[in-house]
Amino acid sequence: MAYEEVIHLIDRHQYIGIITHIMPDGDTLGSALALGAALKGMGKRVSVFNQDGVPAKYKFLVENGDIGVYTKHQDCTLVITVDCSDIDRLGDSFTQLFKNAQDTVNIDHHKSNNMYADINIVETDCGATGEIVYKLIKQLPVGINKYMAECLYVALSTDTGSFSYSNTTSQTFAIASNLAKHEINIGRISRELFYKRSLDKTKLIGIAIDNITLYFENRVAIVYIENASIAHLSVDEEDFDGLINYAREIEGVEVAVLIRNKGDSIKIGLRSNTYVDVSAIAQKFGGGGHERAAGCIVEGTDVKGTIKPLLAEIAAHLD
Ligand SMILES: [Mn+2]
Numbered sequence: 001m002a003y004e005e006v007i008h009l010i011d012r013h014q015y016i017g018i019i020t021h022i023m024p025d026g027d028t029l030g031s032a033l034a035l036g037a038a039l040k041g042m043g044k045r046v047s048v049f050n051q052d053g054v055p056a057k058y059k060f061l062v063e064n065g066d067i068g069v070y071t072k073h074q075d076c077t078l079v080i081t082v083d084c085s086d087i088d089r090l091g092d093s094f095t096q097l098f099k100n101a102q103d104t105v106n107i108d109h110h111k112s113n114n115m116y117a118d119i120n121i122v123e124t125d126c127g128a129t130g131e132i133v134y135k136l137i138k139q140l141p142v143g144i145n146k147y148m149a150e151c152l153y154v155a156l157s158t159d160t161g162s163f164s165y166s167n168t169t170s171q172t173f174a175i176a177s178n179l180a181k182h183e184i185n186i187g188r189i190s191r192e193l194f195y196k197r198s199l200d201k202t203k204l205i206g207i208a209i210d211n212i213t214l215y216f217e218n219r220v221a222i223v224y225i226e227n228a229s230i231a232h233l234s235v236d237e238e239d240f241d242g243l244i245n246y247a248r249e250i251e252g253v254e255v256a257v258l259i260r261n262k263g264d265s266i267k268i269g270l271r272s273n274t275y276v277d278v279s280a281i282a283q284k285f286g287g288g289g290h291e292r293a294a295g296c297i298v299e300g301t302d303v304k305g306t307i308k309p310l311l312a313e314i315a316a317h318l319d
Pocket of ligand 1: 027028083109127128129159
């Protein structure tokens with residue numbers, strides 16, 4: 001039903017904006033660019049928006065297509081958000097654009113999504129928002145082309161950890177199989193997304209590993225990174241992606257936590273392996289996310305000071 005309603009809205013509007021979430025990842029960008037290309041193929045005027053711009057490792061997606069990603073808003077009458085669980089995820093620059101739109105659509109797979117748009121397609125059993133966008137594009141009068149396939153492959157492989165996390169389903173593989181028929185360069189995409197890093201990022205991994213401490217009979221692993229310890233490194237926001245896995249992958253660990261300074265705040269990432277719902281823990285600290293991957297941002301700069309309250313909350317969720 002919701003799909004038909006969205007298609008009906010797309011038919012009615014000429015100026016369409018697609019908004020991705022702050023600190024964008026491959027799922028939000030890949031989903032937006034694929035949908036943008038499809039709508040452009042239907043003769044629509046389409047703009048993709050992101051408050052923070054496109055991280056270096058996803059730039060190839062923008063370069064390979066003819067859809068720009070804008071950090072400033074442009075007029076549009078229909079706004080579609082992708083991979084954004086609530087309106088705050090759009091960022092200050094774009095909440096107003098969303099509120100001013102005649103019609104709004106929310107396409108997402110987060111359990112914590114609060115259905116903030118006129119029409120909401122929220123499918124929490126999808127490993128990536130890209131799966132939903134694939135199903136939507138299949139119902140549009142344009143077909144999937146090689147560029148859209150590449151974007152959606154990035155979306156799927158990013159959120160499923162290259163088809164290895166527990167959110168990977170038969171639907172994920174079925175869609176990926178169809179995308180692969182477009183002769184996308186899977187080796188190159190994997191290298192860009194997963195296997196390429198700078199020397200300083202490599203050193204950052206070393207610092208993170210040095211700072212792992214285990215608690216509760218090795219079931220909880222906490223990594224903290226203080227600004228002072230990495231001041232000599234040239235690292236971007238995206239270089240912190242994946243660091244938490246070095247803690248999560250330790251034998252016996254159920255919950256992994258990465259705590260670090262981010263501007264004047266503290267950013268906390270949470271992961272679990274089998275049963276702890278870390279989105280519930282993140283929500284206690286004003287954040288959200290998925291059962292196995294969640295996060296929050298708390299006030300202050302005392303990274304170590306957050307360990308105690310976090311451990312208290314995590315303890316309540318351990319078997
Ligand atoms: Mn996602």
